[in-house]
Amino acid sequence: VGLVSTMALTGKEMIAALNAQSDSVTTVVHNSTSILRYYHTAGMLHSQADVYLSEGDHERAYVMLKKFARMYLLVIAEHNAYNTKQYQSEKFKFKRLCNQALAKIKELKESITTKYDKGFQESKSKATSSPALATPTTTTTTAPAAPTPSTTSTNPLVDQFALLRLGSKGTLPTKDTKSPASPQYPSAPALSHPQPSTTTTTTRPTKPTNPPPTQPAVSNSAAQFSSFRQVLLPQDLTSRFMKLAKYNTSKGNETCGILCGKLAKNQFHITSCILPPQTGSHNKTSTYGEEKLIALQESKGLLTLGWIHTHPTQSCFLSSIDLHTQFSYQAMMPEALAIVMAPTDRRLREGIFSLTKEGMVVIGNCPERGFHPHPNPERLYQQATHVALSRAKTQFYDLRSK
Ligand SMILES: [Zn+2]
Ligand SMILES: [Zn+2]
Structure with a gap:
């Protein structure tokens, strides 16, 4: 994906696209599932965000932190066992992590918006000064399939x-x-x-009977x-x-x-x-x-x-x-x-x-x-x-x- 197509969205549009992903996390709580499993899931989201942050991948870190905060606030806090004495240490640990995450989300939202707005302006000014650069480039989204023995076709x-x-x-x-x-x-x-x-x-x-995965309507x-x-x-x-x-x-x-x-x-x-x-x-x-x-x-x-x-x-x-x-x-x-x-x-x-x-x-x-x-x-x-x-x-x- 070239620079021009990466920067095709404004900051606001990119944040909306990232929000659409983070908000796809289910917020239905199943009390039959142990709260420990939910805490483990939330912990996995948080540690993935940490990895992305350490690698400077702010967009993915933003999505993971939002998924984490939603999981804690909308699912775990609604679980029957949330306020029981047995899980107090988890409750306080994740409450603290969630507050930190919310602050970081705000910070990332601003830096991502600035980055994409800047890129959008640059690609626009490039397009006006040199129309040839604005030619849309075709990017393939799938890698060629590995060679497959013909016997498998049946x-x-x-x-x-x-x-x-x-x-x-x-x-x-x-x-x-x-x-x-x-x-x-x-x-x-x-x-x-x-x-x-x-x-x-x-x-x-x-499985030829399965339809190919549908591409999201957002740009590449x-x-x-x-x-x-x-x-x-x-x-x-x-x-x-x-x-x-x-x-x-x-x-x-x-x-x-x-x-x-x-x-x-x-x-x-x-x-x-x-x-x-x-x-x-x-x-x-x-x-x-x-x-x-x-x-x-x-x-x-x-x-x-x-x-x-x-x-x-x-x-x-x-x-x-x-x-x-x-x-x-x-x-x-x-x-x-x-x-x-x-x-x-x-x-x-x-x-x-x-x-x-x-x-x-x-x-x-x-x-x-x-x-x-x-x-x-x-x-x-x-x-x-x-x-x-x-x-x-x-x-x-x-x-x-x-
Ligand atoms: Zn079944
Ligand atoms: Zn089995």
Whole structure:
């Protein structure tokens, strides 16, 4: 995106576009969801804002801080447990953070407005002094799709891991060529080429029945702040998770892990996988000890980026219970992934899924619990396209009782 098109909005228009994004956060409180989970979600928004601020990305910091303040003021403060004695320390901590955030939002609003007004004036004066510069430039919004084996055209499910590995094979550096700017997060090889900052497609869409994501009506310069951020998945994660799950898998029981990581330069890096205390049966896993899990994540500064679980005897898909679980992850973090490991599924052993927009609406409004049918389940989720493999090594935390 060139300078001219980035600066095409006035300050007021840019603030309106950013507000439209921050105000899309749901403000409905579910008292059945523990307030700790809401505090964790708010904490994740706040720490993402901190990262953007430290990187000088004021527009995204503004959106995150507004999402954070709305979450605290409109959701958490309305929760049944908000005023209970048990959660007083969280209440005071977040009240303080919220007041600081509101002051920062005001400050950012002024600096963003000034920046875009200045750019708008400059592009206008350039346009009048030299009309040739005002010629609209065409910018592509999607990267070319990775080469796909032709055999997959008849198969609706694609082995994404094979594709991702295939895509990275040719470009994998033989020596360690990590960027010195962010040594702890090696980029995915596929990203060593400059990519458009909007939608980056690592595999082609695998469900032709799904309509392509609709582009927001705002211009490119505002749209760049609203697209899904890419998630980098260490290529060792799934195989090492399967080793930890081996005993359960041999008994036909499921195993579950939480995908955690960090934000850097507008990309999520999965760094860790936590196996919480759990009891797994052949078709579902129940985890417990959420307080311990959140405490561990908070002590390590880890964002929740999704989950991984096994289907020891079933095929690779999201069951109705899985869809509801994934909904709560995506409500917390829109880019969250659901990885399903199905060693006995010959079509697809590993799947990386996320709910579609339609899926988020349908599941969010579904009052059923336990296994139950959903109409048109194939429209509710799809193979995630905002993921790429990285050469990072996964840190595992196994909290299961031995
Ligand atoms: Zn499942
Ligand atoms: Zn349901």
